[in-house]
Amino acid sequence: MPPTSSSAIRTVADEPPKRLSASGSAAPAVEAHELVKTYPGRRGAPPVRALSGAGFTVPAGTVFGLLGPNGAGKSTTVRILTTLTSPDGGRASVAGYDVRRQAGRVRRAIGVVTQKSGVDPEATGRENLVLQAYLHGLTGRAARSRVSELLDQFDLAAPADRLARTYSGGMLRRLDVAIGLVHRPAVLFLDEPTTGLDPQARSAMWAEISRLTTEGLTILLTTHYLEEADRLAARVALIEGGRIVVEGSPDGLKSELRGDALELELAGELDDSGGPGPAAVTRLRERLLALDAVHEVRVVGRRLHARVADGAGTLPAVFAAVGGTGLAVSSATVARPSLDDVYLRYVGHRFTADTGAGTGTAREAGR
Amino acid sequence: MTAELTATPAPEASFGTQFxxxxxxxxxxxGRQPAYLSISLMQAVIWLPLFGSLFRHVADVPGFDGGRSYLGYLTPGVVAMTALFTSGWAGMGFIQDMEGGVMDRLLTSPARRGALVAGPIAYQAVMITIQTVIIVVLGWALGTHFRSGPAGALVLLVAAVLLAAFISGLSITLALLVRNEESLIAASQFIVLPLTFLSSAMMPRDLLPGWIATVARYNPVDWAITAGREALGADPDWTAAGWRLGALAALAVATGALAARAFRTYQRSL
Structure with missing residues (x-):
């Protein structure tokens, strides 16, 4: 067997972890089964069920994206997998170790970047890194050289000896990731690594995360940015209401939708609600669905969403069909299916609407 | 670049390294908060002369048996008070770490819970050592005679350190249980002030009202004061001082262990 990155990573452990997969391939880096977690309600409020049977598998050496709106159970999942808290039900293993019974082993094998920065603001960047190195048993010269290496890698060498409270949001986030990597973990957890960052810092962080994956690290990333999951993750799991709704590669999930997303803005005789009247909508749907290439027609206000086998090629026929109902098209967009479309299909509503943002460019404004 | 990942992993960190x-x-x-340091040292300097002159006439009360000078009597009391008032806030740093993400970071690292508790307690011990030295030197400068010499002062220092460790452990445990600043402040006040005044810090036990004298007998703060006072006297009863130090040490270890356990309760809330 060639020395795969996963088997190399596992030297972090003192003994080979138990193989959990029956397939005979390398054991997955993270396995979660039927995780259940309920928090007691505050002041007489009913208990809050954060997770109700979430389960997924992260193959070693890949980036896995856990995508869902706020309150879906992403952070709770990360807290369980990083040994911060225990599940009420189900089981999970990380780097081959059980998160409940072998919490100490798990902690030595993981790096964690939590949503709230774990940086001590009253210490310098370098001191923050050195503290983490010592906690992991990396001391003296070995610690100093590893810390310098990380400061260079994350472009923090210049401010290394300044107090971290003077750092910008992007610098703090980079320092957080560097802290998570001090001991060369097998699995890195990134809980919403770009939330609150400006677009420039966000793309810098994306570049950094992509670079890490080429080094064979397993990364579990939570995000409520569709674009982030799409861009970084080899596999994504959509989480909603404490359950995994669907899991797969972004491309695989999108291709299951068979076809392009077509969006039309309608013009012509519109009623008070700003869209065509109910009778017109019925006629429009009939005419469009009569076309072989068109399926799934929805009309929301003056916008029409449809799934079309060959978007560009079918446009003329679509225009003709719309024209036949007495309406006109003021604009048309054809797009390859996005993760948002996947979300719509499995959860029943748009992701962006769910996170309190509008449509279109509001994807960036998920928070 | 797999080479980077295959590098020999660091050995498991020892307790000493993490601590x-x-x-x-x-x-x-x-070192970075000179204001905090100077205020802490200032309180050590202020209380001895302040309480010394405020309660000066206690020494004239019939039945006062604290040697001739009230200041000499008061010194161990002020040391204990300082230990209480400084270490009562030991849990505050934990709350700040919880409010940021530092606590999560520490708890997901292999840091032993014992090291996370022992580190801040040792820091409190360093603080009270500096403060005790200042108070004793000041007492000496103001004319107090410590008749048993350096050995007595050393016992006072040990008593102060053990008391500070005990109170820090308590404060850290509370911080992990209540998890917010307001509750911790209220709880600290509720504990620190009564413990100070239900003791022989200002007044010999014989002069205290009956029930207070009884309570004082079981007050760990009073153990530290009595041990220190005994050791500084003309004819120290080392046994009496010794068992009080032993009891304080046992309490300090117990609250330290309690604090390490309290992480479980805290993590259950996460």
Whole structure:
């Protein structure tokens, strides 16, 4: 067997972890089964069920994206997998170790970047890194050289000896990731690594995360940015209401939708609600669905969403069909299916609407 | 680049390594907050002359048996008070770490819970050592005679350190249980002030009202004061001082262990 990155990573452990997969391939880096977690309600409020049977598998050496709106159970999942808290039900293993019974082993094998920065603001960047190195048993010269290496890698060498409270949001986030990597973990957890960052810092962080994956690290990333999951993750799991709704590669999930997303803005005789009247909508749907290439027609206000086998090629026929109902098209967009479309299909509503943002460019404004 | 990942992993960190790293974090902070340091030292300087002149006439009360000078009598009391008032806030740093993400970071690292508790307690011990030295030197400068010499002062110092460790452990446990600043402040006040005044810090036990004298007998703060006072006297009863130090040490270990356990309760809330 060639020395795969996963088997190399596992030297972090003192003994080979138990193989959990029956397939005979390398054991997955993270396995979660039927995780259940309920928090007691505050002041007489009913208990809050954060997770109700979430389960997924992260193959070693890949980036896995856990995508869902706020309150879906992403952070709770990360807290369980990083040994911060225990599940009420189900089981999970990380780097081959059980998160409940072998919490100490798990902690030595993981790096964690939590949503709230774990940086001590009253210490310098370098001191923050050195503290983490010592906690992991990396001391003296070995610690100093590893810390310098990380400061260079994350472009923090210049401010290394300044107090971290003077750092910008992007610098703090980079320092957080560097802290998570001090001991060369097998699995890195990134809980919403770009939330609150400006677009420039966000793309810098994306570049950094992509670079890490080429080094064979397993990364579990939570995000409520569709674009982030799409861009970084080899596999994504959509989480909603404490359950995994669907899991797969972004491309695989999108291709299951068979076809392009077509969006039309309608013009012509519109009623008070700003869209065509109910009778017109019925006629429009009939005419469009009569076309072989068109399926799934929805009309929301003056916008029409449809799934079309060959978007560009079918446009003329679509225009003709719309024209036949007495309406006109003021604009048309054809797009390859996005993760948002996947979300719509499995959860029943748009992701962006769910996170309190509008449509279109509001994807960036998920928070 | 797999080479980077296949590098020999670091050996498991020893308790000492982790403890040292956590202690260093706190000591460094002390150096960076000169205002905090000087206020802490100031309270050591102010209380002895202040209470010394306020209660000067206690020494004239019939039945006062604290030697000739009230200041000499008061010195161990002020040391204990200072230990209480400083270490009562030991849990505050934990609350700040919880409010940021530092606590999560520490708890997901292999840091032993014992090291996370022992580091801040040791830092409190360093603080009270500095403060005790200042108070004793000041007492001496104001004309107090410590008749048993350096040995007596050393016992007082040990008593102060053990008391500070006990109170820090309590404060840290509370911080992990209540998890917010307001509750911790209220709880600290509720504990620190009564413990100070239900003791022989200002007044000999014989002069205290009956029930207070009884309570004082079981008050660990009074153990530290009595041990220190005994050791500084003309004819120290080392046995009496010794068992009180032993009891304080046992309490300090117990609250330290309690604090390490309290992480479980805290993590259940996460």
């Amino acid at each position: 040292g790293a956590v202690l260093m974090r706190h000591l460094r902070l002390l």
